[in-house]
Amino acid sequence: MNHLISIIIPCYNQGLYLDETIASVLNQSYTNWECILINDGSTDNTASIIEKWESIDNRIKSHYKENGGLSSARNLGLKKAKGFYVQFLDSDDLLHINKLKIALEYLQKNDLDIVVTNYAHFTNDVENITSPYYTLKQEFLNYNNILYQWDTDFAIPIHCALFKASLFELFEFPVTLKAKEDWYMWTVLFYNNPKSIYINDTLCFYRIHTKSMTGDNFNHMINNTMLFYDLIKTVIPKDDYIKLIELSNKKYINKSAVESQKKQQIKQSNAFKIGNKIEVFLKKIGLNNLSQKIIKKFSEK
Structure with missing residues (x-):
C-alpha cells in the first residue's frame, strides 16, 4: 500500500x-x-x-x-x-x-x-x-x-x-x-x-x-482567541459552546488572580522594599530615572 x-x-x-x-x-x-x-x-x-x-x-x-x-x-x-x-x-x-x-x-x-x-x-x-x-x-x-x-x-x-x-x-x-x-x-x-x-x-x-x-x-493571540470563539460556535453544539466560554472565563479570572497575587508578593519582598528606599535616596540626589530602572529590575525577578 x-x-x-x-x-x-x-x-x-x-x-x-x-x-x-x-x-x-x-x-x-x-x-x-x-x-x-x-x-x-x-x-x-x-x-x-x-x-x-x-x-x-x-x-x-x-x-x-x-x-x-x-x-x-x-x-x-x-x-x-x-x-x-x-x-x-x-x-x-x-x-x-x-x-x-x-x-x-x-x-x-x-x-x-x-x-x-x-x-x-x-x-x-x-x-x-x-x-x-x-x-x-x-x-x-x-x-x-x-x-x-x-x-x-x-x-x-x-x-x-x-x-x-x-x-x-x-x-x-x-x-x-x-x-x-x-x-x-x-x-x-x-x-x-x-x-x-x-x-x-x-x-x-x-x-x-x-x-x-x-x-x-500577546494582544494578537488574545484577539485571535476571541475570533476562534466566534467561529467555533457555528460548528459545535450550543451547550458545548456555553461550557467552553464558562471554562475560559474561569481560566482567565484565575490567571488574573494569580498575577495579582504575584504582584502583591513582589511588593512585600525585601528586594522591593530596598528598592523603595533606594528610590527615596536617589530622588534626594536627583537621580530618580535610575531608580525607576532599579525598581523595574526588582519587579521582574
Whole structure:
C-alpha cells in the first residue's frame, strides 16, 4: 500500500530555515511523497531557495500567491494536494527521517484516520533538543479534551500528525484566523470522531525562536482567541459552546488572580522594599530615572 503523501509547507519569509526544512523532507525513508511549497508572498530569498530545490527533485512543487496568511496558504496546499495522506509542515520545523514511514505503518495497520507522534524542541541545532512544553497522551485525542483543555493541558504541533486526506474534503482553515487556526482544525476534525492513535516516538522537531513575545504579539493571540470563539460556535453544539466560554472565563479570572497575587508578593519582598528606599535616596540626589530602572529590575525577578 504505497500511497502518496502530500507534504504541505507554507512559506513566508523563513528563508533562513527553509533549506533545513526541505532537506528533512528529502531525507525521508518513505519516498512516495510530493512536497507542495506555498510561497505566501515572501519578500526574502524564499523564491530562490524554492527554485533551487525544485531543480534538484521533481517531487517538489511550488505555487506562489499574494500574502494571505498561514490559513490561506494551507488551503491552497490542500487544493493542490494529490496524496491519499496529508502531512503539514511549517517552513522552520523539521521531520525525523522515519516520520512518514512509521506514522504510515500505524495508519494502515490499524485502519486509522490520524496518527499523532511525539515531538521535541530545538533552537538552531536539531542535535541539541529539549523536552516539549506539553506531555502528549492518547487520552487527549478526543473532541472534549481538545475543545476544553487546549493550551491549558496540551497543544499539538500540526506536523506531529499524519492525516487521511479525505478528512479535509469539506474543511478549510478560516483565513480570518491569524492564530489558533490549529485549535480550530483539531476541534472540527475530532467533532466527527476520527479513528486516531498517539505513538510516543519523537518524530518531529519544533523550532523555538529566541525572540520573546512582545505586547503586540500577546494582544494578537488574545484577539485571535476571541475570533476562534466566534467561529467555533457555528460548528459545535450550543451547550458545548456555553461550557467552553464558562471554562475560559474561569481560566482567565484565575490567571488574573494569580498575577495579582504575584504582584502583591513582589511588593512585600525585601528586594522591593530596598528598592523603595533606594528610590527615596536617589530622588534626594536627583537621580530618580535610575531608580525607576532599579525598581523595574526588582519587579521582574
